[in-house]
Amino acid sequence: MLEAAKRIFQAKGMDGARMQEIANEAGINKAMLHYYYRSKQLLFEAVFKNAFSLLAPQLNTILNDDSSIEDKVRNFCSNYISFIIKHPYLPNFIIQELNRNPDFLLKMKNNPGFPTTEKFKKQVALEIDKGIIKPINGEQLFINIMALNVFPFVAKPLIQTLIGVEDEEFEKIVEERKTSAADFIINSIKI
The missing domain is CATH 1.10.10.60 (Homeodomain-like)
Incomplete structure (x- = not known):
């Protein structure tokens, strides 16, 4: 069902x-x-919760494991892109419905396992203090990571048209992003 x-x-x-x-x-x-x-709303909420529950562990990993910021970026880019290749409907589905009903996510925020950024922000500050990475706001770094990984999937038709590639070539480009997006982010913050 x-x-x-x-x-x-x-x-x-x-x-x-x-x-x-x-x-x-x-x-x-x-x-x-x-x-x-x-009701259709209750059915939709069940579908949305299921979809978001597939994505939440990816977010939790980048935010709450004990790896370095560099490792988090590399693991997130690789794991997220691999995950979305298997579930290509997810980013558009989540964004479309959050725009339609932003309060829905507030209800989900109280569920156990909902990602939080507190540990990630503290780790960013700690690595800045240790001289490992350049000064950057933790929220901005998280947004950059999300944007560089989510946008190609959300804007697939636009990107394909602008760079003139068909599905097969786009898939190769997305596969390359596992490392190129990670390298771009890391090079932008590395000292």
């Missing part, structure tokens, strides 16, 4: 999806769908 709903929500968004269409995609009747999920 959730897989069918994910496909429909991904294709049509929350507002464009219809419960009957989701039931048809799942191969069940609409009454059964309503039995498990009393």
